[in-house]
Amino acid sequence: MNSRKTLTLSAAIALILFAGAFLVVAHDEVRDVFKIESTIWPNETRGPVLFTHKKHAEDYSISCNECHHVYENGKNIWQESDPVDRCQDCHFETTVEGERRLPPDLQKLNLKLAFHNLCQDCHRAEVRRDRASTAPVTCGGCHSRSQ
Ligand code: HEC
Ligand code: HEC
Ligand code: HEC
Ligand code: HEC
Numbered sequence: 001m002n003s004r005k006t007l008t009l010s011a012a013i014a015l016i017l018f019a020g021a022f023l024v025v026a027h028d029e030v031r032d033v034f035k036i037e038s039t040i041w042p043n044e045t046r047g048p049v050l051f052t053h054k055k056h057a058e059d060y061s062i063s064c065n066e067c068h069h070v071y072e073n074g075k076n077i078w079q080e081s082d083p084v085d086r087c088q089d090c091h092f093e094t095t096v097e098g099e100r101r102l103p104p105d106l107q108k109l110n111l112k113l114a115f116h117n118l119c120q121d122c123h124r125a126e127v128r129r130d131r132a133s134t135a136p137v138t139c140g141g142c143h144s145r146s147q
Contacts, residue, residue, distance in 0.1 A: 030054050038088045038111060046143045087114050
C-alpha cells in the first residue's frame, strides 16, 4: 500500500470513528425511562410520573418537537440538537386546583396544565383513534406507576 492510500484510509477510518462518536452522543441524549418530578410544587398531591421517554420517541414515533419547544414569534424554533430546559423553567405557575379558572395568560404558564395538556390530549386522541390503545387516560394510569 503506498503512503497516499494509507493516508486516505486512515482519514476514512478517522471520519467513521468521528461520526460514530457523534451518533453515540446524539443517542445518549434521549434518556430512557425517568420520573417526571418537578420541584416547584411545595408538596405533590399525586406524586411523580414514570415516563418512558425513549419509547415515546422511538417505539411510538413521536418527534422530539411535539413535546419540546422554544417559541419565537409564535413558532417553535427548537431543534433536536438544542439543549432542553425543564418544563418548570418556563411553566412556573403552580396552581394545582381550579387551574382552569385562571386567566388565559396564566393558564399558559401553569405547570400542571402544561403536562396534562401535552400528555393527556395526545392520549385521548390516541384512544379515540384506536380503542385498543393502552395510552393511559385515567389519573392512576400515569400517577400510580410512580411509587
Ligand atoms: C412524548 C413527549 C416527549 C418526546 C417525544 C421527547 N421528549 Fe424529551 N422529555 C420529555 C419530558 C416530559 C422531559 C422531562 C422534562 C422535565 O422534567 O421538565 C424530557 C426531557 C428531555 C431531556 C432532558 C433530560 C435530562 O437529561 O434530564 C432531553 C435532553 C430530551 N428530553 C431530549 C429529547 C429528544 C432529543 C427527543 C427526540 C429524540 C425527545 N426528547 C423526545 C418529553 C418528550
Ligand atoms: C423555553 C420555555 C419553555 C419550555 C422549556 C417549555 N415550554 Fe411549553 N410553552 C412555552 C410558551 C411560551 C408557550 C405558549 C406559546 C403561546 O403563546 O401559544 C408554551 C405552550 C405550551 C403548551 C400549549 C399551551 C397549553 O397550556 O395548552 C403546552 C401543552 C406546553 N407548553 C407544555 C410544555 C411541556 C410539557 C414542557 C416540557 C416538556 C414545556 N412546555 C416546556 C414555553 C416553554
Ligand atoms: C403525541 C402523543 C403522546 C404524547 C404527547 C404523550 N404520549 Fe404517552 N403514549 C402515547 C402512545 C401512542 C402510547 C402507547 C399506546 C399503546 O401502545 O397502545 C403512550 C403510552 C404511555 C404510557 C403507558 C405505556 C408506557 O410506555 O409507559 C404512559 C405511562 C404514558 N404514555 C405517559 C405519558 C406522559 C407522562 C406524557 C407527557 C409527559 C405522555 N405520555 C405524552 C402517546 C403520547
Ligand atoms: C397522561 C398522564 C397523566 C394523566 C392521565 C394524569 N396526569 Fe396528573 N400529571 C401528569 C404529569 C406528567 C404531571 C407532572 C408530575 C410532576 O412533575 O411531578 C402531573 C401533575 C399533576 C398534579 C400536580 C402535581 C401534584 O402531584 O400535586 C396533579 C394535582 C395531578 N397531576 C392530578 C391528576 C389527576 C387528578 C388526574 C386524573 C383526573 C391526572 N393527574 C391524570 C400526568 C398525568
